Each structure stands twice: as structure tokens, then as C-alpha cells.
Amino acid sequence: MANEMDGRELAERVRLIESMMAEGRRKQESWGWTFVLWGVAYYIAFFWSWLGRFAYAWPVTMIAAGVLTGVIFRRRHGRNPETTLGRAIGSIWTAMGLSMFIVLCAMGYSGRYSNGHAMIAVFAGMLGLANAACSMTLRWRAQFICALLWWATAVAACYCGDALLLPIFLAALFFGQIVFGGGMMIAESRRRKQSGASHA
Amino acid sequence: MPELPELNPVIHGKLRLALLSLLVGVDAAEFTWLREKTGATDGNLGAQLMKLEEAGYVSVEKKFMLRKPQTLYRMTEAGRAALTEYVTALKQLLGAAI
Numbered sequence: 001m002a003n004e005m006d007g008r009e010l011a012e013r014v015r016l017i018e019s020m021m022a023e024g025r026r027k028q029e030s031w032g033w034t035f036v037l038w039g040v041a042y043y044i045a046f047f048w049s050w051l052g053r054f055a056y057a058w059p060v061t062m063i064a065a066g067v068l069t070g071v072i073f074r075r076r077h078g079r080n081p082e083t084t085l086g087r088a089i090g091s092i093w094t095a096m097g098l099s100m101f102i103v104l105c106a107m108g109y110s111g112r113y114s115n116g117h118a119m120i121a122v123f124a125g126m127l128g129l130a131n132a133a134c135s136m137t138l139r140w141r142a143q144f145i146c147a148l149l150w151w152a153t154a155v156a157a158c159y160c161g162d163a164l165l166l167p168i169f170l171a172a173l174f175f176g177q178i179v180f181g182g183g184m185m186i187a188e189s190r191r192r193k194q195s196g197a198s199h200a
Numbered sequence: 201m202p203e204l205p206e207l208n209p210v211i212h213g214k215l216r217l218a219l220l221s222l223l224v225g226v227d228a229a230e231f232t233w234l235r236e237k238t239g240a241t242d243g244n245l246g247a248q249l250m251k252l253e254e255a256g257y258v259s260v261e262k263k264f265m266l267r268k269p270q271t272l273y274r275m276t277e278a279g280r281a282a283l284t285e286y287v288t289a290l291k292q293l294l295g296a297a298i
Contacts, residue, residue, distance in 0.1 A: 010294045013217060017287065020221035023237050074266070081226035081233055 030076070030188040031089075034069055035181025041065035042173050058108065062101055089134055096130035117157050120169050124154035127176065142180075149176050205289035208282055210255045215240055215248045220283045223258060223275040231271045249273060257282055 041061050048057035100123065107119060128150035135143035153172040160168060211217055218238050223229060235245050252258040257279030261272040275283075 007294065010290060013212075013214075013290060014294065016214065016218055017221045020218045020237070021225055023222060081229035083226050087227065 030185070030192075032181045032184030032186075032188055033072065034093075035177050035184060037069060037072075037181075038065055039173055039177025039181060042177065043170075046169075046173075055108075059101075059105060062097075066097065085137070088137055092130050092133045092137070096126055100126050116162075116165055117160075120157040120165060121154045124150045124157060124169075124172060128154060131176075142183075146176050146180050205292050207289055207293070208286050210251065210257070211282055211286045213248065213251075215244065216252055217286075219245075219248060219252060219273075220257060220275065220279060223273060224280065224283060228261070228272040228274045231273070234273065252279070255279075255282075 041064070045058045045061035048061065051057075103122060103126075104119065107122070128147045131143050131150060132147035135141065135147060149172060153168060153176075156168050157165060211220060215238060219234060222234060222237055231245070231249075234240075234249075235242065238245065240248070249258065249260075253260055255278075257276060259274045259276050261274070263270055263272070
């Protein structure tokens with residue numbers, strides 16, 4: 001059968017394989033919204049706990065943000081197939097979220113929350129870890145800059161005075177979550193327009 | 201002169217080849233996603249997927265997601281090996297044709 005085929009037909013099969021493989025691997029995930037959502041959630045939790053409701057503020061806000069992330073993700077990406085890369089990135093953030101939830105809740109309920117410097121250093125260090133792991137997996141420099149920002153925040157939280165702690169933390173949240181996530185959303189929107197996709 | 205390899209007829213069909221090439225890049229894919237990517241009709245797509253399943257190249261999982269039925273297709277190890285073999289044979293044939 002094959003021997004009767006001409007070169008053009010064989011080349012057509014090669015092109016078909018290449019185009020379908022590229023289609024299957026085409027980046028379909030859009031993650032910018034998760035950075036913005038979690039950035040807003042951190043702000044809400046922070047100000048809520050600042051009002052003196054620490055026992056509820058962080059657990060309730062974090063669980064609500066987690067549920068909201070799951071619901072939005074299902075609605076936006078439910079039909080897209082899972083890729084190994086997508087699962088790796090998702091695993092990094094899930095593991096980071098669980099670690100942060102467990103450690104910060106333990107710190108809070110054990111009374112160690114009184115040391116705000118340590119709390120913010122742990123928080124920023126974990127975000128630095130997750131961003132760095134993702135940037136290395138995706139080979140994406142912009143996210144590594146985001147990781148550097150969080151690591152710098154962790155170091156600054158250890159050394160700065162009490163008066164600077166809050167502004168440093170809020171600024172890091174703004175640039176590391178809201179600005180970075182907003183930038184990603186704009187870039188993803190441009191990419192979708194270029195590729196002509198009408199969904200995701 | 202070395203003998204030219206035969207191309208696997210199960211994989212050689214255009215739609216079946218497209219389906220295996222799509223599935224090789226993902227963990228699992230829904231029927232609707234495969235339909236969207238290939239532009240095939242439900243009937244034709246279902247028939248070709250069944251042929252691939254009978255050959256042991258894809259596995260099927262049916263489940264419910266948020267109360268909606270979902271059919272997931274995965275490439276098996278045999279399917280991966282067969283596609284690799286097919287591409288190797290294709291390269292050899294192309295080399296001979298040029």
C-alpha cells in the first residue's frame with residue numbers, strides 16, 4: 001500500500017501529524033485571573049484580620065478563594081484536555097496553597113501570629129518558591145522576576161522595622177499579584193485575538 | 201536495495217492519524233474537544249475512535265462531571281509505540297521517495 005503512494009501524499013501525512021501535535025499542545029490555559037483573584041483575596045483577608053477577626057479572616061477568605069478558583073476554572077477550562085505541563089503547574093500551586101494554609105493557620109492559632117515579620121517572611125517565601133518553580137518549568141523569565149520580588153519581600157520582612165512591614169507587604173501584593181496577573185491577562189487576551197480563538 | 205517498510209493501515213487513515221497526533225500531546229481528551237480540533241462529524245469520529253480502541257491504541261473512560269456525561273480518550277502505550285513506528289516508517293519512505 002505504502003509503496004504505491006507518492007512523495008506528496010507522504011509529505012501530507014507528515015504535515016498532518018505536525019499540525020495536529022501543535023494543535024494538541026497549543027497553550028490553552030489562561031492563569032492571569034488567578035493571580036488577580038488571589039491578590040484581591042489576600043487583601044480582603046489582611047484587612048479583615050486587621051479589623052481584629054483573625055480567627056475567621058484568613059481561613060474563610062482562603063477557602064472561599066479556593067472554591068471560587070475551582071468553579072471558575074471548571075467553567076473556563078472544563079472541556080480542554082489536561083496536559084502534563086498544566087498538571088505540573090497546577091500541582092505546584094495546589095501544594096503551595098496547602099502548605100501556606102496549614103503553616104499560617106498553625107502559626108495564627110498557636111499565637112505566633114504576634115510576630116508579623118515571621119508571618120510575612122513565611123508567606124512571601126512560599127510565594128517566591130511557587131513562582132520560581134513555575135518560571136523554571138515554563139522557562140518564563142517574567143515570572144522569575146515575580147519570584148525575586150517575593151524573596152526580596154521575605155528578606156525585607158526579616159530586617160525592616162515595624163513601620164515599614166505593612167507598606168512592603170502591601171506593595172509586594174500589589175506588584176506580585178495584581179500587576180503581574182493583570183499583565184498576564186492582557187497578554188493572554190492579545191494572544192487569543194491573534195490566534196482567533198473565541199473561547200477560553 | 202533495502203525493502204521499504206509498510207505503513208500501519210490502522211494509523212494511516214487521515215482522521216485516525218490526526219486523532220493519535222492530538223492525543224500524543226495530552227493526558228486525556230474529551231470527545232467534544234477531539235471533534236472541535238478535527239472538524240469531523242460525530243458519527244465518523246465515533247467510528248474512527250472505535251477502530252483505534254479495538255486496535256488497543258486508545259482507551260476510553262466514561263464518567264459524569266457535574267452530572268453531565270463525559271467521554272475521555274487516552275492514548276495507550278501500544279498506541280504511542282505504533283505512532284512512533286509509523287513516523288519512522290514514514291520518514292524512511294519519504295527518504296526513498298525524494
